[in-house]
Amino acid sequence: MSFSIFGLSDEIIRAVAERGYTNPTPIQLQAIPAVLAGGDLMAGAQTGTGKTAGFTLPILNRLSDKSIKGPSTGRPPIRALILVPTRELAAQVEESIRNYGKYLKLSSMIMIGGVSIRPQITRLKSRVDILVATPGRLLDHVQQKTLDLSHVEILVLDEADRMLDMGFIRDIKKILVLLPKQRQNLLFSATFSDEIRALAGSLLNQPAMIEVARPNATADNVTHVVHPVDRERKRDLLAHLIKQHHWSQVLVFTRTKHGANKLAEHLVASGIPSLAIHGNKSQSARTRALAEFKAGSLQVLVATDIAARGIDISELPHVVNFELPNVPEDYVHRIGRTGRAGAEGDAVSLVCVDERKLLTDIERLIKRDLSNKIIAGFEPDPRIRAEPIVNGSGGGPRRMLPGLPGRGQRRGQPAAKPRATRNLGGQAASRIPALHRSGGRGR
Missing domain, CATH: 3.40.50.300 (P-loop containing nucleotide triphosphate hydrolases)
Incomplete structure (x- = not known):
């Protein structure tokens, strides 16, 4: 047709x-x-x-x-x-x-x-x-x-x-x-x-x-995997995965602007070209980072949910949840950015003990259990107890109550779609993703 x-x-x-x-x-x-x-x-x-x-x-x-x-x-x-x-x-x-x-x-x-x-x-x-x-x-x-x-x-x-x-x-x-x-x-x-x-x-x-499309559906051509890891070792594990698997184009989600900055800095220090994109960045910086990422010259783009709205890349191979979203629907939006146009995609989540309830909420929403795979050398320490969700990336000093959105983050975020032939809009016929905010009133 x-x-x-x-x-x-x-x-x-x-x-x-x-x-x-x-x-x-x-x-x-x-x-x-x-x-x-x-x-x-x-x-x-x-x-x-x-x-x-x-x-x-x-x-x-x-x-x-x-x-x-x-x-x-x-x-x-x-x-x-x-x-x-x-x-x-x-x-x-x-x-x-x-x-x-x-x-x-x-x-x-x-x-x-x-x-x-x-x-x-x-x-x-x-x-x-x-x-x-x-x-x-x-x-x-x-x-x-x-x-x-x-x-x-x-x-x-x-x-x-x-x-x-x-x-x-x-x-x-x-x-x-x-x-x-x-x-x-x-x-x-x-x-x-x-x-x-x-x-x-x-x-x-x-x-x-x-x-169109059932709410909270995920694409069949996306592979989901959860890597359990201690909160303090997430950055090192992410760098390890990128290098070991030679990932060339990776979109990484954090909960906060501060967390995005810190993670991008850590990856750069590890020899991985990375930039953060969020509402505190100037429009020119965000436009430049997105253009480099789409062109393939930037290996890793670290984004908050809000700033990621508008990132539309037809064959993005890897999406990483460095931190699980507080709102489970956002998981569907995040991973909906890979596996488009019939291409295969990977949705990787780094989950620490603090995020187990968030993971349960996500699995309940999408009506499927996500497979767990512990990476050798990054085995979680069973003695570590869950703490309130950290407002930031990798164990910053400021803490929040579990499940509450951090500064700069908004509540309530919505869902994704597959197909065999090339469609206008590049999405499969049974999926749903999303887009996000820019900084201050959309001005």
């Missing part, structure tokens, strides 16, 4: 084919016709399911329809607004728009914080058909009166549950007031919590409902 079934323009089909995609994913099969029909949509889907193309392709098709006339005078207005929770996700979505719309006479723009606002103000003086923005920076422009949203025809709330988790609900409500009442609304969320349903009830008008 090809993308030609949707009636998309030849220019869009050509751009999709050039990206090497041939078969629509389940979310695309349902979302593209729904968006093309012009009605509101509420979709349960996560990053990695091909969700982004599920709304960008039909939006591009609708906005390039020459039979729909816009204002005849003045600068062409912003016609589509896509709100996302993080800078990295904004960059990813806007890149997709440029890739799929390369043969169309449409212009897109990314509006995020962490960078100077002046170039954005200048850019707004020329044509912008599709605006991809984080809420905080968008409201900065509104306050400076550099932005006109009065002609928006299509609004997308991407990863709406994450935006609520990150405290963006007030910002979203402020933005909604600025938009025309008559518009198409598309809401994408990994979960349908009571808060999401309430938001949908106030935003959407008789929406079509789509939900």
Whole structure:
């Protein structure tokens, strides 16, 4: 089944084919016709399911329809607004728009914080058909009166549950007031919590409902293994595994920014090129680290859950949970970054005695027991007793109660999908992953 079934323009089909995609994913099969029909949509889907193309392709098709006339005078207005929770996700979505719309006479723009606002103000003086923005920076422009949203025809709330988790609900409500009442609304969320349903009830008008992939599913082509180890020996074990198995591209998750920094420093000292990415890093540093990691020139990227949102690498071979997440759903999101596009992947977790309950919660959530393998020379000391979860990596001085999120970390994080042929969005048809935050209000 090809993308030609949707009636998309030849220019869009050509751009999709050039990206090497041939078969629509389940979310695309349902979302593209729904968006093309012009009605509101509420979709349960996560990053990695091909969700982004599920709304960008039909939006591009609708906005390039020459039979729909816009204002005849003045600068062409912003016609589509896509709100996302993080800078990295904004960059990813806007890149997709440029890739799929390369043969169309449409212009897109990314509006995020962490960078100077002046170039954005200048850019707004020329044509912008599709605006991809984080809420905080968008409201900065509104306050400076550099932005006109009065002609928006299509609004997308991407990863709406994450935006609520990150405290963006007030910002979203402020933005909604600025938009025309008559518009198409598309809401994408990994979960349908009571808060999401309430938001949908106030935003959407008789929406079509789509939900793909079972929540909290993990990919069949990912190998899961737990290495029991003492908390003080985790860093050395990770360095040992990377060197012994010659891992060339490894995404490592820590709970906190401080822990990410300390671990990256330790790996570098062990001769392993590594960088940390989290909300305290400048946008330019984060962009550079992510680019090097995607290109394969950086061996290890150490990330917090929030900062990792937006890391979308089609054939990432290894994901390591240096510390298990406090929220079990985050395990699914983390490991959902490997094993994409039908490729094999490894999900490795270094688990100390403090994290046994977290491990149990994860196994209960995904309905499977994770295999344990003790590494010779790193056998856990049975005399060590469990302590409250350390807010940091590898035994720092500051301690927290078990299961409580550390500073800079937010509660509640959502889930992953397989396939045999290459899908647009690079995910298998029964899986679900995720994306994360940037630092401070998404600005």
